[in-house]
Amino acid sequence: xARISPADFIGTRVRFQRLSDAQLFxxxxxxFRGSILAVQTVESLVDDDGAKFSFEAFGxxxxxxxxxxxxxxxxxxxxxxxxxxxxxxxxxWTTIHFKxxxxxxxxxxxxxxxxRVNDMSANLVxxxxxxxxxxxxxxxxxxxxxxxxPYEPGTILGFYLQTPAGRVxxxxxxxxxxxxxxxxGTYRVGFQLARMPRLDGPRWERFVRELA
Numbered sequence: 001x002a003r004i005s006p007a008d009f010i011g012t013r014v015r016f017q018r019l020s021d022a023q024l025f026x027x028x029x030x031x032f033r034g035s036i037l038a039v040q041t042v043e044s045l046v047d048d049d050g051a052k053f054s055f056e057a058f059g060x061x062x063x064x065x066x067x068x069x070x071x072x073x074x075x076x077x078x079x080x081x082x083x084x085x086x087x088x089x090x091x092x093w094t095t096i097h098f099k100x101x102x103x104x105x106x107x108x109x110x111x112x113x114x115x116r117v118n119d120m121s122a123n124l125v126x127x128x129x130x131x132x133x134x135x136x137x138x139x140x141x142x143x144x145x146x147x148x149x150p151y152e153p154g155t156i157l158g159f160y161l162q163t164p165a166g167r168v169x170x171x172x173x174x175x176x177x178x179x180x181x182x183x184x185g186t187y188r189v190g191f192q193l194a195r196m197p198r199l200d201g202p203r204w205e206r207f208v209r210e211l212a
Contacts, residue, residue: 013028016039017053018053027039036098038097039096040095050070051069053068058114064104065104067101114144115139120135124157131148135161136188142172150187152177153174155173156173156174156194157173157191166203173191173192175190177190
């Protein structure tokens with residue numbers, strides 16, 4: 001396995017569990033430099049100064065396993081110092097800073113890889129027309145998007161988007177659809193790639209690989 005650094009997990013999914021009561025949380029790695037980890041989540045986290053958590057961060061073909069401790073600073077964005085935690089609400093997201101204890105243990109993993117994207121959109125092609133949607137995350141087998149209308153799981157929709165690797169066209173199946181976490185009147189929809197033209201599949205793979 002190639003040498004892995006904490007920064008390789010920026011933008012990837014993370015699952016963490018509070019050791020005191022085994023409660024699970026999910027989020028995204030917002031930043032990871034040295035022993036300071038920043039996580040964004042929409043889940044409620046009770047302020048618990050000094051609480052310890054176990055983490056799994058899901059990279060491309062590899063999972064990082066480690067423990068970290070938090071220490072509440074304030075409910076506002078503040079400069080991060082060693083051992084500090086900052087909570088800040090931004091469009092429904094809470095950003096949390098942890099101090100990693102010990103070293104990262106990296107293991108090969110088949111866990112579905114997804115990475116957050118910013119300022120990217122795609123167009124869905126539906127029987128009633130097209131809808132431009134905001135992309136939330138992408139992965140080798142699909143993508144998540146924020147839509148203005150609900151879609152029934154199992155529905156096959158066409159899509160296209162412009163990526164740094166070129167234009168990608170294909171069809172994707174709706175896997176789940178739920179009300180948006182923070183934006184009223186929106187829906188978070190997960191899509192699994194279904195069919196793509198011969199050249200678009202490799203182009204999608206290159207697009208995801210270059211984000212990782």
